[in-house]
Every structure is written in C-alpha cells, then in structure tokens.
Amino acid sequence: MRSDGSAAPLRDPVAAEPSSGGSAAEGLAALPLREELRGVEPYGAPQLDVPVLLNVNENPVPPSEVVAREMGEAVAAAARGLNRYPDREFLDLRADLAGFLALESGVRLPPEQLWAANGSNEVMLQVLQAFGGHGRTAVSFAPTYSMYPEYARDTGTRWVAGRRRDDFTVDAAAAVALVEREQPSVVLLASPNNPTGTALPADVVEAVCEAAPGVVVVDEAYAEFRRAGVPSALELLARYPRLAVSRTMSKAFSLAGARVGYLASSRAVVDALRVVRLPYHLSGVTQAVARVALRHSEELLRGVAALRAERDALVAWLRGLDLEVADSDANFVLFGRLADRHATWQALLERGVLIRETGPAGWLRVSVGTPEETAAFRDALQEVLASPAGARAQTAPDSDDLPGGSTR
Ligand code: PMP
Numbered sequence: 001m002r003s004d005g006s007a008a009p010l011r012d013p014v015a016a017e018p019s020s021g022g023s024a025a026e027g028l029a030a031l032p033l034r035e036e037l038r039g040v041e042p043y044g045a046p047q048l049d050v051p052v053l054l055n056v057n058e059n060p061v062p063p064s065e066v067v068a069r070e071m072g073e074a075v076a077a078a079a080r081g082l083n084r085y086p087d088r089e090f091l092d093l094r095a096d097l098a099g100f101l102a103l104e105s106g107v108r109l110p111p112e113q114l115w116a117a118n119g120s121n122e123v124m125l126q127v128l129q130a131f132g133g134h135g136r137t138a139v140s141f142a143p144t145y146s147m148y149p150e151y152a153r154d155t156g157t158r159w160v161a162g163r164r165r166d167d168f169t170v171d172a173a174a175a176v177a178l179v180e181r182e183q184p185s186v187v188l189l190a191s192p193n194n195p196t197g198t199a200l201p202a203d204v205v206e207a208v209c210e211a212a213p214g215v216v217v218v219d220e221a222y223a224e225f226r227r228a229g230v231p232s233a234l235e236l237l238a239r240y241p242r243l244a245v246s247r248t249m250s251k252a253f254s255l256a257g258a259r260v261g262y263l264a265s266s267r268a269v270v271d272a273l274r275v276v277r278l279p280y281h282l283s284g285v286t287q288a289v290a291r292v293a294l295r296h297s298e299e300l301l302r303g304v305a306a307l308r309a310e311r312d313a314l315v316a317w318l319r320g321l322d323l324e325v326a327d328s329d330a331n332f333v334l335f336g337r338l339a340d341r342h343a344t345w346q347a348l349l350e351r352g353v354l355i356r357e358t359g360p361a362g363w364l365r366v367s368v369g370t371p372e373e374t375a376a377f378r379d380a381l382q383e384v385l386a387s388p389a390g391a392r393a394q395t396a397p398d399s400d401d402l403p404g405g406s407t408r
Contacts, residue, residue, distance in 0.1 A: 071288075078287075081284060086284035092287075093291055099297075114264055114270070120263070123262065131186050132157030135158075138186040138187070141161065141164050143196060144193055168326055180211055184213075187215070189219065192330040195332070196326045198328075201231075216243050217246055221246070222329065224251070225251070225329060245264045255289070260282075260286060315333055323336065326363075333368070334363050336363035337361075337362035338392060362393045
C-alpha cells in the first residue's frame, strides 16, 4: 500500500529487467552460446488455455481427493525438514518403485537396481551424460521421441536415426545392421513409441541387445498402457546387464506435474548414473509425493485399465471413419492421413480441442482423455472431416517425409 491508501501498480516483469538496449535475439547472439544451440527454439508443445487438452499425453484424471490429501500431509512432513538436504540415495523410494514393478510386471528387483530423477527425461539425459559424449554415438529409430536427439546434442554425442517401417514397427535385421555399423555406446528404443504408440516385440529388443556394444535403453514411459500379452523389457533385464528400462510416473500415475521418472537396470548401470547426477537432485518434496502415489498403485492401475479401454474404442472409431490409425499400446493414438494436417489441427483448436501436430506428414496425434473429453474430440473431428479443413490425403506422402516425424 502507498501512503494515499492505493495499491501499488504491479511491476511489469519485462520492463523491470535491466535493459541491454537490443532485442532478445541480439542479446542471445552476443553470448558465447555453443554453435549447435544457435537459433534453436526451446522444447515444448504450445500450452494453450483450451477446454479440451489432448496434446501432451497426460493422464486426464487427477490424483483422487484421498491421494491428494495424503500428499499434502506428506509434503507438510517433508517441509518440516527442508532445512536439510534430502536423502541423496532415496533407497526408500527406490524400494517402493521396485515394489510397483513387481506388481505391474512380475519382475522383482532390489532397490539398488532402481534409479530415479526429475522425469524420465532427466533419467535419460543422465544415461547420455554417463555413456555418451564426444566421439561416441547414440542410435534410435524414427519417427520417435524428439527429445532423444536433444539429449545427444546436449551431451556432445553423435546422433544417428535409423528408420522404422511404414507401419512404424522396427525391422530387427535392419536395426542390428545399423547397430553393427555405428557401434553406438547408447541405443534408445521407445516402447510403446511416441508418437506412434507402437510397442516392440521382445525379439527386436533381444536382437538389439545381442548386437549392441553399449547400453540399450528401452523407454517404457507408456508401458502401463500396453495391451494384454505385450511384454515389458523388464523381463529381459536378468539376461542383459547393459539393458536399462526407463519408466515414468508422469502418465499412468497422473503425476506429470511432480516430475518423477525412473529406471531399472543392473547395479553397475545405476552406479554409473550415481556418478553423473547432481548432488541431491531429487527433492525431499518430490520423494514424499512419489511415495504416496506408489502406495496407491493398485487404484491407479485400475484407472489405467479404463483409459486403455477408452483408447481401444477411439482406435476403432477412427478406423470406422476410414482413417489410417496406428496400432496403439499407449495413451494416445496417431491417425491420418490428412491433406493439410495443420488445417485440421487448427480447425479442431477452433472447436476447443487441442491435439498434437506431430509425426510423419499427414498424421496427427491425440491423447486419450476422459470419456467427456474424448466425446468432444470425436464431435469436433466429425465436423472438421466434413469440411475442407479435414480433407484426406489423396496419395501417401513420399517416404522421405517419414523420418521427419519426430515428436515432443
Ligand atoms: N519418453 C517418452 C516416449 C515420452 O513421450 C515422454 C514424455 N512425453 C518422456 C519420455 C518423458 O516424460 P517425463 O520426463 O515426464 O517422465
């Protein structure tokens, strides 16, 4: 309050910045930025204020009231000790994560074979920090998750992307040939893959593990959504000590905002990640919240089953419209092919539905929402497909378009 009783005007945070006199771009150009970062935009899908958000593969169901209340209590307890650094080894959380994996996939591991960080993005960056670097190569198969080349870029690792087949599966023989030629120290295999939803059969993962001279990461961010009978690479851990399976609490656990990802591997791989992690990287608050969510795993997995059913219904519905739809083992669906996917995406946005313009030319990706959100998407899409903005592609795009189909 000022002396006359009026409220002080809010400071404009931009105007309050000390001015260097030039534009933001000029300011950046004057900095000794690494050459490979010049002109690069920060990662991220548009965060728009729209009624139906189906663009970043979040879980549409927030933690229940009971879980939220318990998290509040756990955070309050953690807050009382925030003058101290958190548990650097967080073995309690790692034991809870091991318990969840045993419940979810039947694979039992000691806590020392688990690791966690602020999202599986951080876990995989740590993998590249430990096993990538100058003079080394990382390999994956496109179209796939677009953060992979960014981990490589940020760690000075050479990046090589092989191709998936037109149906987005990985050809084991071609994958082995690429691995034998490139001798990568890291192979990144997303299963289920983003943006396509494609899970890898065990024999492809085994073939890559047999051929790879380095670490093989199977990124199972969406594993809990896989269809019945689809295996998890966790089952192969006992046979391949350089295999690592990355998971996240961002999707199945409805915990994207808490930033908790984790990895299961041999003790040796985990020990390597302990070398490169920053001290106390996982806050006491994060650990407390994650442990509460893990106590409620069974309830969360029931929610996942409902989303799987919703996903299967959405795939069938889209196919009923004569669209091409990739088989999905994830909580999203890739569909096409559209003559002008940007026009379709924009027309959906104008109807209050935000999906993702990503993947190969002509395709769009939609996350599975609540039944109400999915219904809103279906209504909007039906309208758009009946308009010029929803025209289908007449011919398949050049195969050269395919590798461009990475996603964030
Ligand atoms: N892997 C894949 C395939 C993803 O799609 C994502 C998120 N979209 C992640 C990893 C990272 O998720 P998080 O950092 O939230 O664990």
